[in-house]
Amino acid sequence: MARIPNTSKAYVNCSNTKIPVYKDGNLNVNQVIGHIYPNEMYTVIPVDAANSDIWYVGVMFRNKEGKAQTGYILAAAREASVDPAYASQQVFFHRRNSNGKTLVPATAVTINKNDSNKYMIFTVKKEVTYYVGETLKGTLKVGARVATDGSTVGKKHPSRLSIDYVDTTGKGNWTKLSNGWVSLGFSVGSTPSNRALY
Numbered sequence: 001m002a003r004i005p006n007t008s009k010a011y012v013n014c015s016n017t018k019i020p021v022y023k024d025g026n027l028n029v030n031q032v033i034g035h036i037y038p039n040e041m042y043t044v045i046p047v048d049a050a051n052s053d054i055w056y057v058g059v060m061f062r063n064k065e066g067k068a069q070t071g072y073i074l075a076a077a078r079e080a081s082v083d084p085a086y087a088s089q090q091v092f093f094h095r096r097n098s099n100g101k102t103l104v105p106a107t108a109v110t111i112n113k114n115d116s117n118k119y120m121i122f123t124v125k126k127e128v129t130y131y132v133g134e135t136l137k138g139t140l141k142v143g144a145r146v147a148t149d150g151s152t153v154g155k156k157h158p159s160r161l162s163i164d165y166v167d168t169t170g171k172g173n174w175t176k177l178s179n180g181w182v183s184l185g186f187s188v189g190s191t192p193s194n195r196a197l198y
Contacts, residue, residue, distance in 0.1 A: 002088030003076035006057050010043045010093035010151045010161055010184065012103060015086035021071035025056050033071050034063045039103050041093055041190045043158045045070060060158045060186065068159055068186035092151035093161065093184075094120045098198035111147055111165050111174050119147035119164055122197040126188040130166060131181040143170035146182050146197065159184050161197075 004011070013019060013036050023031035025047060036042045036059070045058030055076045063069040077083045097106040097120070108118035124144040130137050140146070147165040154160040160181040165174045185196025192198070 002083050004044065004057055004073070004087050004090050006046045006048070006054050006075065007044060008046060008153050008155050008158065010041060010153050011090045012041050012093055012096045013038055013086065013089070014091045014096065014103065015089035017084075017086040017089075019073050019084075019086055021059060021061055021069075021073055022056075023071060025072050027056055027072060027074055034061060034069065036061050036073070037191070039192050041184065041195060043153045043184070045158045046155075047072070062186045062190035066187060070158075094148050094151045097122065098192035098195065100193060100198070102192050108149075115176070117149055117164075119149050121145055121147050123170065124196065125198055126185055126194075126196040128183040128185045128196045130163070130183070131160065132177055133179045133181075138168070140166070140168060140182065144168050145170050147174070153184075154181060157181070159186055 016038050018035040018037050020032045021034045023033050042059050042061040047058045048054050055078045056072050057075040059073050060068055060070050074084050095106055096103045106120040124140045128140050145167040146163045148163045152162040161184055163180040163182050167174050189195045
């Protein structure tokens, strides 16, 4: 039994299913507003933090107009039915990178000798903004890099990924961030060939 957790995380759809996104939590088949395609990234927006057993979750995804949009997807079985087959094939964003064409496993590395934790590094391929808390710190140019050890996204800003380090020049000059965030860039892309970070 697999379910998509009702927590603020970024995912990649590693199934072969285009996941229908619905207008509301009723998941009415006549109110599909878009799809999350295979290999596409999206974020989960918890619908009821007190209820981890809920059978649907809110999502932010890139719609057919190329804009970030919110909706709902089936995350687990309703009553006696089976969980959706695609649920077990949703992979945390930080575990899948891109080679510009398709998804590849992300590699964990140590950033500096004073920090023994391992981080996944993503290179900025299209300009994105980054933040410390709610404060905009600047725009990361193509070639800059960010490092994260997870796929947490903001509860208030589900289009922002939590980051631990930033290298604004892309030359290995890492700066440790406390409460750092980077825009996932839904408006510029969400697939392995066009997303902003890989």
